[in-house]
Amino acid sequence: MRKKKCYIYTRVSTAAQTEGYSLEAQQERLREYADYKNLEIAGEYCDAGKSGKSIVGRPAFLQMLDDISSEKDNISFVLVFKLSRFGRNAADILKSLQLLEDYEVDLICVEDAIDSSTPGGKLTLTILSAVAEIERENINVQFMAGKMQKILNGGWPGGPAPYGYRSVNKELVVEPEEAEIVKLIFDRYIQDDGTLNGVAIWLNNNGYSRISKGEVKPFTYDFIVNVLDNPTYHGKINYFRRTNLKGVRKNPKDAVEVDGIHEAIIDEALWQQAREKREASSGRQEKVDEPDRVSLLSGLIKCPACGSGLIATKNKHVNKNRGGHYKTIHYYSCRYYRKSAGRTCEFKHTYNQTKIDSAVFEIVSNLAAHPAFEKAMAMAAGGDESVEAYEKRMKEIRKDLYHQEHEKNRVGAELDNLDVLSDDYDTEYERIQAEMDDIYDRIESLELSLKKIKKKCSEARQGVSSIEGIKKILKNFGKFYEKLTSEEQRELYRQFIERIEVYPEEQEDGRVLKSIHFRFPVRYGETDTIETWIGAEGEPDDEIAFVLDCSEVQVTVAEAKATYAEIRAYVLEHTGMKVSSLYIAQIKRKYGIDIGIAYNKPEQNKNRVPVCPVEKELAIMDALKAFRMLTEDTEYMEAAV
Numbered sequence: 206m207r208k209k210k211c212y213i214y215t216r217v218s219t220a221a222q223t224e225g226y227s228l229e230a231q232q233e234r235l236r237e238y239a240d241y242k243n244l245e246i247a248g249e250y251c252d253a254g255k256s257g258k259s260i261v262g263r264p265a266f267l268q269m270l271d272d273i274s275s276e277k278d279n280i281s282f283v284l285v286f287k288l289s290r291f292g293r294n295a296a297d298i299l300k301s302l303q304l305l306e307d308y309e310v311d312l313i314c315v316e317d318a319i320d321s322s323t324p325g326g327k328l329t330l331t332i333l334s335a336v337a338e339i340e341r342e343n344i345n346v347q348f349m350a351g352k353m354q355k356i357l358n359g360g361w362p363g364g365p366a367p368y369g370y371r372s373v374n375k376e377l378v379v380e381p382e383e384a385e386i387v388k389l390i391f392d393r394y395i396q397d398d399g400t401l402n403g404v405a406i407w408l409n410n411n412g413y414s415r416i417s418k419g420e421v422k423p424f425t426y427d428f429i430v431n432v433l434d435n436p437t438y439h440g441k442i443n444y445f446r447r448t449n450l451k452g453v454r455k456n457p458k459d460a461v462e463v464d465g466i467h468e469a470i471i472d473e474a475l476w477q478q479a480r481e482k483r484e485a486s487s488g489r490q491e492k493v494d495e496p497d498r499v500s501l502l503s504g505l506i507k508c509p510a511c512g513s514g515l516i517a518t519k520n521k522h523v524n525k526n527r528g529g530h531y532k533t534i535h536y537y538s539c540r541y542y543r544k545s546a547g548r549t550c551e552f553k554h555t556y557n558q559t560k561i562d563s564a565v566f567e568i569v570s571n572l573a574a575h576p577a578f579e580k581a582m583a584m585a586a587g588g589d590e591s592v593e594a595y596e597k598r599m600k601e602i603r604k605d606l607y608h609q610e611h612e613k614n615r616v617g618a619e620l621d622n623l624d625v626l627s628d629d630y631d632t633e634y635e636r637i638q639a640e641m642d643d644i645y646d647r648i649e650s651l652e653l654s655l656k657k658i659k660k661k662c663s664e665a666r667q668g669v670s671s672i673e674g675i676k677k678i679l680k681n682f683g684k685f686y687e688k689l690t691s692e693e694q695r696e697l698y699r700q701f702i703e704r705i706e707v708y709p710e711e712q713e714d715g716r717v718l719k720s721i722h723f724r725f726p727v728r729y730g731e732t733d734t735i736e737t738w739i740g741a742e743g744e745p746d747d748e749i750a751f752v753l754d755c756s757e758v759q760v761t762v763a764e765a766k767a768t769y770a771e772i773r774a775y776v777l778e779h780t781g782m783k784v785s786s787l788y789i790a791q792i793k794r795k796y797g798i799d800i801g802i803a804y805n806k807p808e809q810n811k812n813r814v815p816v817c818p819v820e821k822e823l824a825i826m827d828a829l830k831a832f833r834m835l836t837e838d839t840e841y842m843e844a845a846v
Contacts, residue, residue, distance in 0.1 A: 208243055208245040209244055209245065209280075210280040211239055211246060211284055212269055212272070212278075213232065213235045213236070213239070213246055213249045213284050214269055215251045216251070216265075228251060228253060231286040231290065232249070234315060234316075235285075238313075238315050244281075244282060247280050248278060248280075250268060267614075270304060271611075273304065274304065274308065274607065281311065283312050283313070285314050285315070286314070286316055300607065300610060303603055304603070304607045305321075306321075307600040307603050307604050307607075311326075313326075353461070356463065357461070357463055358466070359463055360376065360465075360466060367437050368386075368428075368432065369383040369384045369386070370437070375639060375642070376466070376467065377437070377467035377468075378467070379467075379468050383415075384470045386408070387471070390404055390408075390432050390433065391476075391479050393407060394433060395478045395482060401429045401433075408424040409424055436462060437465070437467075438476070439470075440468070441462050442461075442463050442464075443462045498535075500516075500535070500537075500558065501694055501698060502698065502705065503537070504516070505698065505699070506704075506705045507706055507707070508539040508541070508550060509706070509707060510550055510551060510552035513540060513550070515540070516538065516540045517536070517537065517558065518537070518555065519534065535557075536556060536558060537558055538555040538556070552709070556707060560717065561717065561763075563762070563763035564717065565718070566683075567762060568755065568758060571758070572723075572753070573676055573679040575757075577753050578723075580751075581750075582672050595658055596662065599655060599659065602654055602655045602658065603655065605651055606651050609651065613641070613644050613645075616637060616641050617641070657747060675725050675727070700726060701725045703722040703724040703750070705720075705721050706720040714765065715765045715766070716756070716760045716764050717764055718755040718764065719755055720752055720754055720755055721755065724748050725750075765832050766834055769789055771832070772784075772789050772825065775831060775832075776824045776825060776828050779828075784821050784824065791816070791817045792817060792822055793829070795842065796839060798834055822841070826841065
């Protein structure tokens with residue numbers, strides 16, 4: 206029978222030499238135990254005169270852990286004299302024990318009679334591991350504390366540098382050419398006739414441009430707003446002033462503003478002038494007519510030409526011959542088609558709001574049965590991923606965490622050993638500190654991943670599926686949706702729709718929607734409801750993202766809805782009969798199709814209104830079925846006598 210392999214680890218501090226824990230005594234006892242258990246000793250590791258306070262400074266111990274993680278000898282056990290020889294720092298002990306567990310290596314403390322391969326030993330180590338979660342949470346705390354300390358000292362917290370600056374060694378340095386444009390923006394805005402749109406137009410008309418992600422771009426209304434509202438330009442560091450990448454709004458009370466160590470581009474007087482003008486003009490104008498109207502999909506629908514979000518617009522048509530009745534038609538159009546927006550987009554096409562809103566609603570209402578949705582949900586669920594699979598992934602992440610912790614200790618030791626009298630001390634300090642920041646970033650990312658998978662594992666154990674909550678909402682979407690206010694409907698769409706792509710022109714079949722990019726929030730261990738979606742605070746645990754190609758679904762009723770001219774043409778082509786718009790309106794009303802307000806309705810009792818003949822009614826019904834405005838099983842109804 207092949208022997209199982211083990212490592213022997215011994216350690217002694219200077220003080221311990223007198224306590225009967227000499228290296229020789231430990232080694233002899235462990236060798237005897239290995240022989241007794243018929244174990245092959247694959248390696249011996251010894252730290253002489255080293256404290257157990259921390260694994261840092263114990264090279265032999267660290268080497269042993271590295272050999273375990275590399276599976277150098279494929280050992281099954283680590284033998285130590287007592288648990289105290291393994292270490293005295295609870296956090297280090299638990300991290301090291303976790304590494305051993307991930308590589309299926311058991312720890313045996315000979316004198317303490319602790320064997321992690323036995324139920325009793327596992328219980329002992331389980332009790333110890335209760336402290337582990339505290340230590341893991343402390344990693345995030347340490348990271349944020351270090352980041353916040355840098356902010357409080359006036360340093361740049363990280364991320365893309367604002368326009369006018371560039372990041373050098375994670376600090377802000379003025380970019381002269383861009384800084385001059387920033388000054389121009391402030392100068393022109395504080396003038397008596399200065400407006401946000403006006404500043405953008407002036408810059409574009411006078412040959413100015415900016416580079417964004419390697420591309421030359423014009424100045425826009427939004428860009429001007431961001432510059433004027435950014436306190437970085439007058440020498441401040443402000444943290445938590447905006448939303449994060451997930452769009453979750455941060456609490457303004459958590460905002461921190463301090464004097465930065467970077468060079469200011471705008472002096473205090475100019476900044477205050479701009480602030481006063483911004484605050485004076487910040488109030489939103491109230492809607493004069495239709496104050497309760499909400500544009501459900503504004504911003505979500507993207508311009509086919511420039512990619513910006515379409516905004517709500519409207520036109521009023523008046524019939525002077527019929528009492529001056531107004532008919533308001535609402536559209537979605539590109540905000541940058543107008544010069545007042547700061548740039549000119551050549552795309553002038555508009556989209557009927559009612560048509561688009563109805564089409565999106567129909568697609569979402571039927572989404573639960575679509576193969577693309579089912580595939581995305583199945584992938585998110587991991588194909589019925591088992592608890593064991595999640596635990597395996599957690600082990601892999603913990604292995605990565607161990608390596609990053611090892612790197613953190615190594616870099617920390619390098620930082621501690623820097624010679625403060627060296628000529629290149631400052632340079633080396635910055636280099637090592639930057640490396641340490643990167644390590645903390647990686648640790649934070651791994652910790653978040655581990656937290657997410659833990660929740661998924663817990664969900665799998667409990668049999669609670671947040672995925673099922675999403676499916677339930679969509680299967681009953683119409684029922685839930687009609688009970689919501691317009692504002693709630695708008696918020697609901699923004700919870701799971703990232704963007705809507707449209708065709709530049711209506712397709713032959715009437716289709717307008719090109720694709721819808723979905724992003725469903727997932728909160729593990731919870732069953733999602735409409736209420737939790739609308740009132741959700743904070744970032745979700747995960748997201749399920751997929752793109753629906755609208756050409757893969759049947760054209761919606763709203764998109765296929767034909768005009769009166771198209772219906773007349775269809776009837777003429779297929780029957781040879783001519784039908785009037787009046788007849789079409791009668792048939793649509795008879796079979797419950799919304800035809801809107803009759804602005805051209807004749808005065809009561811003035812004229813006799815002709816009734817559509819049966820043969821023409823049947824022909825119109827065929828046309829309405831062809832355009833999916835009536836279902837195929839709709840039958841002719843006798844007129845009421």
